[in-house]
Amino acid sequence: AQSVTQLDSQVPVFEEAPVELRCNYSSSVSVYLFWYVQYPNQGLQLLLKYLSGSTLVESINGFEAEFNKSQTSFHLRKPSVHISDTAEYFCAVSGAGGTSYGKLTFGQGTILTVHP
């Protein structure tokens, strides 16, 4: 079984400031890690994923996340946020391979609000 903890329920920042959304997970097996984003009145969209290989993964809109196995973390960062990044962000984990079937376990979500 897996669990995910997102340490901040709300993160307010000013436009062009850096931001970090924290995510810790626990699992007894190897995992895949994901960040999903939910914009107001829209469905969940995959932002980025870690499957294997390089521990630093990037999205097309400037977000990055680093897999840290020793700290069981997958924090999401962006060096300079825009108003349009205002959304709720969910960290998720699934078991890697075997019989996990890819079932996702989500954190509670972090609401990122970017102020002008």
Added chain:
Amino acid sequence: DTGVSQDPRHKITKRGQNVTFRCDPISEHNRLYWYRQTLGQGPEFLTYFQNEAQLEKSRLLSDRFSAERPKGSFSTLEIQRTEQGDSAMYLCASSLSNSYNEQFFGPGTRLTVL
């Protein structure tokens, strides 16, 4: 639009009534998942299909809940004798059965039980 679709988008019902939701996955996806999301929480896994076979059900899924995927394409989720605690967003996702099966989510059905 070739994404995951769900119908209806909103449903308001009275306690004790039965409701049924439909999910149409991306056409070539053989895996289909149902999740439930309550206010202030992340989505929680309910059940999973590979083709027409229901392979896993969460303990969250009481006997009042039933899901089907009769021909391995669309799926339905039925809730019998609804309770106020069933009020939530019900999300459907689909994926291929590859090594990491990226899941694509539908817009959800918001259920309100009065």
